Amino acid sequence: MSTAEETAGGEAQAWGEVTPDAARRLLIAAVEAFAERGYHATTTRDIAGRAGMSPAALYIHYKTKEELLHRISRIGHEKALEILRTASRREGSATERLADAVSSFVRWHAGGRTTARVVQYELDSLGPDARAEILALRRQVDGEVRGIIEEGARSGEFEVVDVHGTTLAVLSLCIDVARWFNVDGPRTPEQVGELYADLVLRMVGAQGPAA
């Protein structure tokens, strides 16, 4: 495995849908650079250099630097939404499904920290149209989690006073993992996922065991 593949490349299977090969390499290079330095501090020369190409090559595959961020953001949000949908629609109690949703969502933010960082924190760097599109995806993400919590509250499984506020807090907790998680730190993504699932079940006042 090459050096590049040890960071965003470790998450590279997620970018399998991007073709041709050069376009995918540029996209992965952009994810790494944006995550490290932020969108505005990243130069097109840096992105092209990481992908082993000249600065001009970038513009064969992408119209602007912003298009790169837009593509990354959309693919990332779609992946996040898919993760939550899978957990939300499996069979089981609200408790089981919430635990599943939180642990897999957290695993994605921790394990794919490089990607998640860009997806969650560089939203403001997009133009108005692209931002609006991404915000629509975020509302769907919100809806999936709120759905589970609402169900658990209605059935008496959970004890929640403010469903909207609690949903916000749960998502916020998961998303912020991308900010602090350290690959070289003491915890694996799986461990953080388990810890957070437990904490979230406490937050919603879930009765009894999760599984």
Add this chain to the structure above:
Amino acid sequence: MSTAEETAGGEAQAWGEVTPDAARRLLIAAVEAFAERGYHATTTRDIAGRAGMSPAALYIHYKTKEELLHRISRIGHEKALEILRTASRREGSATERLADAVSSFVRWHAGGRTTARVVQYELDSLGPDARAEILALRRQVDGEVRGIIEEGARSGEFEVVDVHGTTLAVLSLCIDVARWFNVDGPRTPEQVGELYADLVLRMVGAQGPAA
């Protein structure tokens, strides 16, 4: 109250220690600009313009643009630390002190969202020396919260499996308020503070009422 004072200026009393007047106006302008666009996307011309001065005036009071960020970050972290210390050292049970710490910390992140955003999310834009100084302050912040949780766990007031992990999660939850809180949204900083204090007490398995 002027337009400028409605954003970072609403938090302006916090910058009272900065003199002379022109230096303070530049600092407040920088806080607003950094919070809106991010450090790297903010130009020195923008900062000076917001303060009603020419671009060159900035360099009479500050050596570089980075010095502005450094000063903002240090003052902000000192304020955050002071808030947590006050809550941590008051008298009362661990439950009461944790609720107090979380609600006041959250109030600061929500009410002073403009400042908090810069303080919490622009850390990576600092140079190595400045960043190291700020990271030392953050470790102290961490220590204050961990102290309360440890005490509650030791006395049996709380039921916590992983003290370090839970501390991380509690701080993460509070800090991320600066990312999503919207002044025009449905919640006041006080309401979010109360909600979050309740959620955190559930996370640590606190027995009985908070106050």
Add this chain to the structure above:
DNA sequence: GCCGAAGGTGAGCGAGCGCTTAGCGTGGCC
């Protein structure tokens, strides 16, 4: 074996960046 499309390069454009410098207005001090 020639040809055009696809995908790449090297050089460089105009613009805007952080920051500097020479000089101007003004208020306090003798």
Add this chain to the structure above:
DNA sequence: GGCCACGCTAAGCGCTCGCTCACCTTCGGC
């Protein structure tokens, strides 16, 4: 009232940015 220190501005320096353009290589189809 003369003078100078201080706070500020207008102009612009050197540099790097996002992006473009003229040209080059490679390769499948006939």
